[in-house]
Amino acid sequence: MGDLLGVRDVTIAYPTEHGAFIAVEGVSFAVAEGEKFVLLGPSGCGKSTLLKAVAGFMPIAAGAMELEGRRIERPGPDRVVVFQEFDQLLPWKTVLANVVYPLRVARGLPAPRARETAESFLAMVGLDRFAASYPHQLSGGMKQRVAIARALALDPRMLLMDEPFASLDALTRHKMREELLAIWETTRKTLLFVTHSIEEAVLLGDRILVLSAGPARVRRILANPAVGARGTEAALAVQREVQTVLGQ
Amino acid sequence: MTRAATRTALRKAAILAALLAAWEAWTRLGEVSPLLFPPASTVLAAFGRSLANGEVPGYAAQSLQVLLTGMALGSALALVLTTLAVGTRLGAEFLETLTSMFNPLPAIALMPLSLLWFGLGVQSLIFVIVHSVLWPMSLNTYTGFVTVPPTLRRVGQNFGLSGWRLVLGILLPAAFPYILSGLKIGWAFAWRTIIAAEMVFGVAGSQGGLGWFIYQNRFEMNTDLVFAGLLTVILIGLLVENLIFRWIERRTVQRWGMSAGH
Structure with missing residues (x-):
């Protein structure tokens, strides 16, 4: 399985009144075909910005972003986004x-x-x-x-999900996570998933990219042996590890 | 209809009946000259007669035809202005300046200029109607376009839509509640304006429309027909607002759970 999505040294900046605001700085990662890849970070850290850039909604200031070796330049139905907002x-x-x-x-x-x-x-x-x-x-x-x-x-080649369950009540949120796992078992669609919930990240992600806050930089990319398991010792261990990385 | 709604309707009908009875009693018992204020029954009879002989429907059709022409033209212009305003900053400022300038100006105040420029013809009326429709339509449509949720716009782009396909597929339907409310306001302005404008024609000695019908009958002291004309203006206004626009709303914005938020 080769890499489907390649992100190399990507920096994203917004223009503001006081000059450019750097939201994402020097981020690199690769997502393999059929993988569930989670971007995890504190609220407002720029992880959604990163996903919007992969979707093609936002230009990057530096670096390269490629899907199957082709530069990502605009939004398209090969990368479909599921947003957090209900009005989608x-x-x-x-x-x-x-x-x-x-x-x-x-x-x-x-x-x-x-x-x-x-x-x-x-x-x-x-x-x-x-x-x-x-x-x-x-x-x-x-x-x-x-x-x-x-x-x-x-x-699509890739499914992009931007905190899709964050606006739901806790019960529905838990149910939707399980359903997403079940759906993924039948479709095996490559997934890039943004969340600020450690629990969600450990349940869904084959690999978890932990981002630091403002600007978003890569803290660590963790392989997650406990994917799909809920409340097991292995899952708790990964959750503790993620917590430590986040707390650094 | 719910029971509460039925009761409200019954009460309103009773108010109407009481008003008609008071009107009838006052004009019959109070020795009021029927040339100044004819009894309700005389007015209703005159209304029935002018309906039956096709006089009122003919004039009403004439008014409505001019009004619809003006509204169509005004709406088309509004769409052009709005497209410019959404597309460019200069266009937005252009629209804002024009709407704030012309909003306080009653369209009918342009009638003398309109007569000067276009003469005694339908064009003069259409010019005034376009003016009464254009500004509220533009303002509403523009608000509709700029308040489309950014998520919806992105969803459209995600489907690979851009340019005119994005406008037709996503932005126009998303802005529809505002466009519809612009049409409603535009109609209300236009209907009041055309009746007033036709009276200016009456002064100028040309003919046509319900306004002219009212004005002409006042000259001939057919006061009952003047009242019949006013009644027609009210009835058509109610019909369009409560039947036609309500019908459109039930089939669109209400079914979709969308509202213009004002």
């Missing part, structure tokens, strides 16, 4: 139409095939009964599941 669904479209629409415009699928694909992915996240509902009729957790179905239906 199009409110004027039904749940089904929300999944069908990108298949039509981004993949150019004919209507019947787009519909079939959308229906099967909605069934995968358990929302086929809500195909005719509008987003405002769904709970927060259901909205995020539609967003995940929509992203996976597009069959």
Whole structure:
């Protein structure tokens, strides 16, 4: 398995009134095909900025960012983002139409095939009964599941998730993490996942990149033998290790 | 309808009936000249007659045709102005300056200039209507575009949309609640403006429209028909606002759980 995403010495800066604000500085990492890679760091450390740059929403000031050896220059359906915000669904479209629409415009699928694909992915996240509902009729957790179905239906090279469960209540959040693991088992889609929760990082990440705060720099990249395990000794050990790295 | 809503409707109907009865009693018993203030029954009869002989519907159709032409033109111009304003900073400042300049100016105040420039014709009316629609439409559409959630914009870009495909696929529907509310305000301004403007035509001796119908009948002392004309203006206003726009809202922004937030 070769590297799918390569990030080398990337620096990202925002222009502000007092000159440039460095959000990310000299970050390097690589994500392999089929890997679940987590970016972990304190709130406001610039980890979301890094993900937005991978998505193509944000230019980088220095370094290189490549997907399968090609420079990332603009957003595209080969890297689909699941956002934290619930308003990422199009409110004027039904749940089904929300999944069908990108298949039509981004993949150019004919209507019947787009519909079939959308229906099967909605069934995968358990929302086929809500195909005719509008987003405002769904709970927060259901909205995020539609967003995940929509992203996976597009069959991207990589799935990018920006704290997708952070706005959910604790119970739903736990359930969604488990569901994401189950979904990943069937799709094996390469995942770049941003979170500030150590527990979430250790549950989901094959490898965890721990970032320092403002500007974001690489503290350490940890291999996580406890991925998918909840509350085991191994998981607790990794959590303690991450905590130590974060506390440095 | 819920029970509370039914009761409210019944109470309002009772208020209306009481007002009509008071009007009828006052004009019949109080020796009021029917040339100045005809009884309610006379007015309703005149309204029925002018409906039946096609006089009022004809004039109303004339007013509405001019109004819709003006609104279509005004909306198209508003879309152009808004596109400029969203695209460039200069365009945004241009729109802000123009709207703040023309908002306090009643469109009807431009009628003398309009007559001077376009003469006694439909063009003069359309010019005034365009003016009454253009500014509220532009302001609302612009607000709609700039308040589209950044996440939604990014979702569109993520689907590979850009330029006109992003505008048509994401920005326009996301701004729709504001556009609809701009259309509602535009209609309300335009309807009041056209009735007033047609009366200026009445002065100038040309003809056409409900406003002219009202003005003309006042000259001929057909006061009951003047009232019938006013009644028509009210009824059409209510019909468009409570039936047509409500119908559109139920099928769009209400179904989608979207609102313009003002």
